[in-house]
Amino acid sequence: MCGGEGTRLRPLTFERPKPCIPIVNRPSIEHLVAHLSNLGFRDIVITLGYMGTAIEEALGDGSLSGTTITYVREKTKLGTAGSVKNAQKYLDGSDFLVVGGDHVTDLNVLDFYRAHKKEKAAISIGLISIDDPCEYGIAEIDVSYTIKRFKEKPAPGEIFSNLASTGMYVCSPEIFDHIPSGEKFDFARDLFPHLMETNHPIKGWLARGNWTDVGSPHSLRQAERWMLAGMATTTINGDLSMRGSHIRGPVELGDSVSLGRNSRIIGPVAIGAGSMIGDNVLVGPYTSIGEKCILRNNVKIFSSSLYNRVICGANTTISGSIIDNDTHVGDHCSIENDTVIGPRVVLRNTVIVHSKTRIWPEVVVPEGTVVKEHLLNEKFDARCEGS
Numbered sequence: 001m002c003g004g005e006g007t008r009l010r011p012l013t014f015e016r017p018k019p020c021i022p023i024v025n026r027p028s029i030e031h032l033v034a035h036l037s038n039l040g041f042r043d044i045v046i047t048l049g050y051m052g053t054a055i056e057e058a059l060g061d062g063s064l065s066g067t068t069i070t071y072v073r074e075k076t077k078l079g080t081a082g083s084v085k086n087a088q089k090y091l092d093g094s095d096f097l098v099v100g101g102d103h104v105t106d107l108n109v110l111d112f113y114r115a116h117k118k119e120k121a122a123i124s125i126g127l128i129s130i131d132d133p134c135e136y137g138i139a140e141i142d143v144s145y146t147i148k149r150f151k152e153k154p155a156p157g158e159i160f161s162n163l164a165s166t167g168m169y170v171c172s173p174e175i176f177d178h179i180p181s182g183e184k185f186d187f188a189r190d191l192f193p194h195l196m197e198t199n200h201p202i203k204g205w206l207a208r209g210n211w212t213d214v215g216s217p218h219s220l221r222q223a224e225r226w227m228l229a230g231m232a233t234t235t236i237n238g239d240l241s242m243r244g245s246h247i248r249g250p251v252e253l254g255d256s257v258s259l260g261r262n263s264r265i266i267g268p269v270a271i272g273a274g275s276m277i278g279d280n281v282l283v284g285p286y287t288s289i290g291e292k293c294i295l296r297n298n299v300k301i302f303s304s305s306l307y308n309r310v311i312c313g314a315n316t317t318i319s320g321s322i323i324d325n326d327t328h329v330g331d332h333c334s335i336e337n338d339t340v341i342g343p344r345v346v347l348r349n350t351v352i353v354h355s356k357t358r359i360w361p362e363v364v365v366p367e368g369t370v371v372k373e374h375l376l377n378e379k380f381d382a383r384c385e386g387s
Helices: 030-040 050-059 078-086 111-119 174-180 185-197 217-229
Strands: 043-048 068-073 096-098 123-129 137-141 149-152 165-170 201-204 240-242 247-249 252-254 258-259 265-266 268-271 288-289 298-304 317-319
Touching: 030 050, 043 078, 050 068, 078 185, 096 111, 111 123, 111 165, 111 201, 123 137, 123 185, 123 217, 149 185, 149 201, 165 201, 165 298, 174 185, 217 288, 240 247, 265 268, 288 298
Parallel strands: 043 068, 123 201, 240 258, 247 265, 252 268, 268 288, 298 317
Antiparallel strands: 096 165, 123 165, 137 149, 137 165
């Protein structure tokens, strides 16, 4: 399911759909499709909404991942269950797995699929224990994994379980009899209550492993950290120019990367093709740097994501932040933790950006500014809540 606008991740989703946000320099949905393919799910149907063409361009026909991909477009917003109903002709006749296109996970959903087929339930919900489930649907199960209660986004006093729905479901074709055609209809808000009221069994599957729906900048950084932590070796994909630098892997280097004198790369780190790193630069663990980026002398970057063609001026420090394409950060700047900077932003010299701050695309921040709140651009929607 790839229909949402990703408003909670703005400014990263003004010019790309959420499944195309880079994680370790690849659209996140590429990681998801590769994971499903490795588990044996080779026939994939993708429901498209907001900026769906970008997803088609990223995945093509699926042949590069060993899959066959069919795309189904929504003319109007149909909700989660409604979008699956819209693709019924490609799914009818056998049980099928439903996954959000923004999910990043290493869960063994093949075990999930097999467990569902044994239970013969109308639908099974993937559940995972979570510290703060108030932003998710929660479920109460019995010893046979039958779901007894389900509550979407519970308020304080309603949190009867910390088992949160992952938004991954295995469905039997009979669910189509309970989803109206051409209407907005959601799994959690509409279908689950209806099935429980009409005594159709819903089962839970207890997931073990990593999962996030990339619903916030923090969860996006967490997902990239998982991916980087999974790197086992150092890989050099082409030419590398080094002058007295030090690399401690695992590190993935694209073609034509250059490292200046006395710079240090401490993995896990990924650096895209054509990026240039100056002298005395320190790139710390859990960092990804995109293609054709420039890090000038004495830059320090820790646990951050720089997308393509980002320029960082001399003596600048970036910590735990995300910086989108074509942004220029000046000299002697400090970008604090959990900051998100949109594309084509210009930060003049000696700018300080406080933590948990977002800067909208194409904003120019004057020299010496201390940014303490979101900086918006009237050319772009100001909302960052919702889907």
